[in-house]
Amino acid sequence: MTPPGTGATTLQHEPSGRTDPDAVDATLAASGDAHAFERLYRGHLNRVASLVRRMMGDDDADDVIQDVFVRAWQKLGTFRGEAAFGTWLHRLAVNVILGRRETVGIRRKRHVEGDAVLALVPGRRATPEISMDFETAVERLPDGARQVFVLHDVEGYRHEEIARMLGLATGTSKSQLHRARMALRQHLER
Amino acid sequence: MSDLWTDRLSEYLDGELPDDERTELEMHLRHCVSCGAVLADLKRIVARAQGLEDRGPERDLWPAIAARIGAAPRREVRRWSFSLPQLAAAGIALMALSGGAAWLLHPAAMLPLASRPLAPVSAPQPTGQPLDGLRQGDSQAVLAVARQPRGSAAGYDAAVADLERVLEAGRGRLDTTTVRVIERNLATIDRALAQAQRAVAADSANLYLNSHLAETMRQKLELLRQAAALVSSVS
Numbered sequence: 001m002t003p004p005g006t007g008a009t010t011l012q013h014e015p016s017g018r019t020d021p022d023a024v025d026a027t028l029a030a031s032g033d034a035h036a037f038e039r040l041y042r043g044h045l046n047r048v049a050s051l052v053r054r055m056m057g058d059d060d061a062d063d064v065i066q067d068v069f070v071r072a073w074q075k076l077g078t079f080r081g082e083a084a085f086g087t088w089l090h091r092l093a094v095n096v097i098l099g100r101r102e103t104v105g106i107r108r109k110r111h112v113e114g115d116a117v118l119a120l121v122p123g124r125r126a127t128p129e130i131s132m133d134f135e136t137a138v139e140r141l142p143d144g145a146r147q148v149f150v151l152h153d154v155e156g157y158r159h160e161e162i163a164r165m166l167g168l169a170t171g172t173s174k175s176q177l178h179r180a181r182m183a184l185r186q187h188l189e190r
Numbered sequence: 191m192s193d194l195w196t197d198r199l200s201e202y203l204d205g206e207l208p209d210d211e212r213t214e215l216e217m218h219l220r221h222c223v224s225c226g227a228v229l230a231d232l233k234r235i236v237a238r239a240q241g242l243e244d245r246g247p248e249r250d251l252w253p254a255i256a257a258r259i260g261a262a263p264r265r266e267v268r269r270w271s272f273s274l275p276q277l278a279a280a281g282i283a284l285m286a287l288s289g290g291a292a293w294l295l296h297p298a299a300m301l302p303l304a305s306r307p308l309a310p311v312s313a314p315q316p317t318g319q320p321l322d323g324l325r326q327g328d329s330q331a332v333l334a335v336a337r338q339p340r341g342s343a344a345g346y347d348a349a350v351a352d353l354e355r356v357l358e359a360g361r362g363r364l365d366t367t368t369v370r371v372i373e374r375n376l377a378t379i380d381r382a383l384a385q386a387q388r389a390v391a392a393d394s395a396n397l398y399l400n401s402h403l404a405e406t407m408r409q410k411l412e413l414l415r416q417a418a419a420l421v422s423s424v425s
Contacts (some may be wrong), residue, residue: 024359034261041252050244062247066255073259134238151361153239159206185231 021189030076032114037076042067043164047091054150055097064100068093094151098165101143137187141180149180161182199229203236252323346407353414360421372417379410 022043028036043158053061072092079088138146138154147166151157152173159177163170195218201207202215219226361369386403393399 007344009212020364021359034259037259038252040258041255045251046244046246049246054242062249062251065247065260066251070258073255073278077414082209124332135242138239138242149239153236154242163388174201175197178197182198182228182237187227188253 001098006127023081026076026079026081026085028115029073030079037073040072040085040089045088047086048089049151051093051155052097054135054154055094055147056137064097067100068096069188071096088157094155094165098147101147133187134184137184141183145176145180146184148176149184152177194220195224195225196228199214199225200369203229205230206376342354346411349411350414352394356418356421357414360418363421368420373414376410379406379413383405383410 022040025033025036025039029040045065049061049065051069052064056064068089072089075092079085091153138149144166148162148168151162151165152159158163159170159173162168163173166173169177195215198207198211198215202212208216258287293382323355324329357372364372383406386399388398390396
């Protein structure tokens, strides 16, 4: 096993003065400790997996999740502990996802512009299982609208950041978000 | 259903409209029921998006990731736990060990004892203190420990502190039952330690009390070592 980095992480201290366990594990993992990295993997898996699934759909999700963690292992030496490990990993995950975006997007030919976005989301009346329905509706949005919606409304990124990440104009990010929301509204209304 | 302002509702909701447009839209919303309904729905959509729950993949991806990063397959981790009878037995045994049998053992060389000067071995012993089983060699050993410099206390405290830090950092890897057992046993030992220290402070020449204090301190160190080893074994 090749140690992934220099292990130069600065340990994070929580407000209580205790050391952040993630930062400790990141330091250990950066020095080649795969068990520490597995703890990080298990601690952050659900969030990364959900991000991947929402951004890309189910089809390639497992492959991309693996890619995210393999990339994280390779890049651990660049984690300086200036932000929480989860924040660092999340940003890295977005980059990996976006790197896969074009390939997957071209293959699926799911980029749809304009009002056609609305027709792609099948409607259903709200049910007690609305949460899963909503999740499904998000996954069925066309790629562009879905990525902006997930990054903005689910993950909390600002339009300026999204535009930079996706290579869009800020106005395009805003209009994609509105389209996505309106599509989801139709879905919930019917 | 849709008008000039409908497409601006998301920007309004996100607080991204310029002030003049926001004012104008708010005036429009006072009489446009349709836009008001859309805005309410958009709020629901955003709230729902923020409330989505995360879930992991359906299969464990770690083996594939471990293979890709060159990590050895993870051995099966043994989760340490004890049955209730075992817990009870452990607690009783611990208390018994911290009691009268302590003087039968050789005290650890690093352990400090009373801070006050010790009386000679031949000093009168308090009644009821069974020293019959304490051999002369043991008595000398206890005195030797008792006369160690105070620096040993610092070494003991540092060792205890180090082990406590290891235990604290790794407690999340132990199951809750094991953690409870360790905490309970540590509390028992700490109570015994406090009693022994008070007793030695009152009668520093008492060989039994000194050896009991030394043994109790050794037990605490040993328990912490075992707990730290447990943490290491599951990490």
